[in-house]
Amino acid sequence: MKRSRIGLGFIALAAASALVLSGCSSSGGDKGGDAKGDSAAIITVNGSEPESGLIPSDTNEVGGGRILDVMYAGLYYYDAKGNPKLDAAESVESTDSKVFTIKLKADQKFTNGDPVDAESFVAAWNDAAKFSNARKNASWFSNIEGFDDTKDAELTGLKVVDDTTFTVTLKSAQSDFPLQLGYSSFYPVPKSAFDADGNITKDYGQNPIGNGPYKVADKGWTHKVKIEMVKNDDYKGDREAKNGGLSIVFYDSYDAAYADLLGGNLDVLDQIPDTAYANYKDDLGDRWINQPAAIFQSFTIPERLDHFAGEEGQLRREAISRAINRPQITDKIFADTRTPAVDWSSPVINGYSDSLKGKDVLTYDPEKAKELWAKADAISPWTGKFQIAYNADGGHQGWVDAVSNDLKNTLGIDASGAPNPLFGDFRQSITDRSIQTAFRSGWQGDYPGLSNFLLPLYKTGASSNDGDYSSADVDKLLDEGVAAKDVDAANEKFHAAEEILFKDLPAIPLWYQNAVAGYSDAVSGVTIGWNSVPLYYEITK
Secondary structure (H helix, E strand, O other): OOOOHHHHHHHHHHHHHHHHHHOOOEEOOOOOOOOOOOOOOEEEEEEOOOOOOOOHHHOOOHHHHHHHHHHOOOOEEEOOOOOEEEOOEEEEEOOOOOEEEEEEOOOOEOOOOOEOOHHHHHHHHHHHHOHHHOOOOHHHHOOEOOOOOOOOOOOOOEEEEEOOEEEEEEOOOOOOHHHHOOOHHHOOOOHHHEOOOOOEOHHHHHOOOOOOOEEEEEEEEEOOOEEEEEEOOOOOOOOOOOOOEEEEEEOOOHHHHHHHHHOOOOOEEOOOOHHHOOOHHHHHOOOEEEEEEEEEEEEEOOOOOOOOOHHHHHHHHHHHHHOOOHHHHHHHOOOOOEEEOOOOOOOOOEOOOOOOOOHHHHOOOHHHHHHHHHHHHHHOOOOOOEEEEEEHHHOOHHHHHHHHHHHHHHHOOOEEEEEEOOHHHHHHHHHOOOOOOEEEEEEEOOOOEHHHHOHHHHOOOOOOOOOOOOOHHHHHHHHHHHHOOOHHHHHHHHHHHHHHHHHHOOEEEEEEEEEEEEEOOOOEOOOEOOOOOEOHHHOEO
8 A cells, every 4th residue: 555644544554553552452362363274174263143144235233244254255354453554455555545546456246257346336336325224334434525415316426437446525624534434335246136227136235245254155154053164265464264164153142152062073262252251261271361352331321311411421421430340340350351431442453542641530439420310419309210221131130230239339229231122123212312311322443443432422413423412512523523634633632522521421331342252173273253263264273
């Protein structure tokens, strides 16, 4: 990549991320680098049935996402440390962070023989952004000229220059736009995916054709059971598979997957169930990994709840935050697989900081908490009880009970959890704003940038701003950060926004979640990436 201002920003990001992640990981043994093994061996790994068809722009959940990431090559991929690496692209250049020229590597093709050319990106992105297609990831294209979320419109900011070159013109400068281009929303799609009207068909979603390290085996997708992938010999990028393929088994629970791992029926499990935290090291010997990942956990207190608006609400939020003994909970409940939060992102993200002003609101201080709660009572005496809603199928009861006990013991209030049996119902009550309590929240990074941990969650009207937080000052800083000409300048703005968040506390930061994985003695070369997903192409057997 040419060393434009954007390119230099990426170099800085790479160095910082590497330092952060390598300093915090732990493992049961030497997991890396052994390329010896049967190049035709099939690696069995855990997964889950995709929510819908495997169309890149219409998949925003982890089950489908991990499949897309191994069967497509986007402009970039992210390495284990979260550094962006050119994949299908030869270069991405800009002098102003507004107009980008993207050149593709020559002679690339999809597994059906269609060329991976400029049109395959432009057509896929136009389909993704088209209003009537209602793709789940349409908003990722909102800053490209021509995007319209009220009617069908062409992305006029996309221009095909020649077979291997296209340009992107944004509505406004965006320093981290190239960093986003490794996300699956931006993957190309072959010509055969489109109908006569230029829309990607539903049938394609059931029979996807990619250009990455693997391809779906013939009749390889058995719904709700597994998907079989085989190596794509035509892929020539850095992620060339060292094995013959993957058998991604769809499990209903991590407990079942863990049992299969111990029984020798599963080679790699990317998340040890919390029920096994006490004994997984003994069970697996040196075949476990515990390392930071791009996952931030919190709970949200909507301002619409009684006693949580204005000055009274601000006092109560800080009192609640200071009443929580995060180090004790992460030690006793999570066996050191979580790290108490000190900012609003993750230690593996460029821009993570443990020195922001105002972070002391996350320090356990019961006396200060009582003092703040009393000040709030002087404005309006507390009534009712405080509850934290959570999905009971996700293993959250333990920490919710522990936090509730801290609040009861410190503030002297009636605090408890509010379990909802199913994740889908829980999320629906948040989405339609029918929920009338605080609720667990959090974020797993889509791409390794600080902006991804702030804009979708705390900007006014943002897609995942479930607490309906609104601050003109935060909005302004986030906009300025996005428009900054390099990553360092952007992060300065984002840090200023985070310091305001510490005062307003639209959510109560809790801890960063580690990736805690295990693997069988049949495989080697197991590495967990920045986003907690294994680098499947490196595994040998």
